[in-house]
Amino acid sequence: MGETNVSTREGRTAAGTSPLEAEGTRPAGSFVRRLRTPRRPRIWYELALIAVSYWLYSLVRNAVPEQRAAAMQNADWIWQAEQAIGLAFERGVNQAVNSVTWLVVGMNYYYATLHFIVTIAVLVWLYRRHPGRYAAMRTVLFVTTGLALVGFYFFPLAPPRLLEGGGFVDTVLVHQTWGSMASGDLKHMTNQYAAMPSMHIGWSLWCGLALFTLARVPWVRVLAVLYPLVTLVVIIATANHFWLDAIGGLLCLAAALAVTHLWYGRAPHRMGAVRGRPEGARGTARATTADPQRIGQAAAAESARPAFEDEPAGR
Incomplete structure (x- = not known):
């Protein structure tokens, strides 16, 4: 049980976040990427x-x-x-x-x-x-x-x-x-x-x-x-x-x-649509938490996902 918890944390750190993010410090690239990502204006x-x-x-x-x-x-x-x-x-x-x-x-x-x-x-x-x-x-x-x-x-x-x-x-x-x-x-x-x-x-x-x-x-x-x-x-x-x-x-x-x-x-x-987090992404997150062996695959799929998706014109 302890080994599972340790490998899960290690897998998350290695595949999901950098050491700086794990310590609460965002790299400059993430800030720039956020500026370039479509989001609902205030x-x-x-x-x-x-x-x-x-x-x-x-x-x-x-x-x-x-x-x-x-x-x-x-x-x-x-x-x-x-x-x-x-x-x-x-x-x-x-x-x-x-x-x-x-x-x-x-x-x-x-x-x-x-x-x-x-x-x-x-x-x-x-x-x-x-x-x-x-x-x-x-x-x-x-x-x-x-x-x-x-x-x-x-x-x-x-x-x-x-x-x-x-x-x-x-x-x-x-x-x-x-x-x-x-x-x-x-x-x-x-x-x-x-x-x-x-x-x-x-x-x-x-x-x-x-x-x-x-x-x-x-x-x-x-x-x-x-x-x-x-x-x-x-x-x-x-x-x-x-x-x-x-x-x-x-x-x-x-x-x-x-x-x-x-x-x-x-x-x-x-530019893409403003959307919430897809249900599939939440489901994947739950699945990877329960199954540490899929952490690497889920992280790779998430990194390959485009920052935004095209929204049909006029919608």
Whole structure:
């Protein structure tokens, strides 16, 4: 009886835990593995994280020196480069849309509101419907935004509506609508020369990616494709961005996806489900306790078990 107890303890130590874990000290690798393993997010932690992150984003974005001369010079350079390659179509779109009052007013409100509303709605949807994928998708959004701050600092850029002699129309001022914080009475509350990259495009592409890869309802997936496309038209029609700013937003998202893939070891939408310990695993644990000879086999099987399993999209 005593021999059985001794071999059981020795088997558990050898197969199940390291000596450090047996003494109550977790190795650094287990902490990192826990961070990379899907688990149910905590609502208050996530709300606090989002609030603090957005506050820091706004603080850093607005603290970047506006550098008007450099911003105007960069805008003029981009405009000339687009003309040189024959893709300087922003002014034509801006003036055409400006001639249709109801359309341009709707675009002004679209630009001012949906950027935040849709992004928050998708975050809530991920939190409720895909908790195992929420942390990875949220990380993509945060890294995308962080990379944008780097662009704001090193490449100040004036939007087309501020380009002197460019012939662009500031649709918010002309139609006296509440819109971009960089126009009208709110222009002193934000950095007007942080147009590259476009986070309207970066965030809308993130929303579209999340919905298209995880939603199962066809019309939702259609909206997921249309949303960033319509956003692209809006930012150009309202003269808030060059189309090259949209390319910058796309590149930020692509880099964020790559970083997140390296950290988690797979694409965010392929992260696993949040599940409790399977019944089979508990049964195996009881069986190995009763039968010391199976300890090694059970430990090997447990180590071969993936850290998480894929959850069918939409569930």
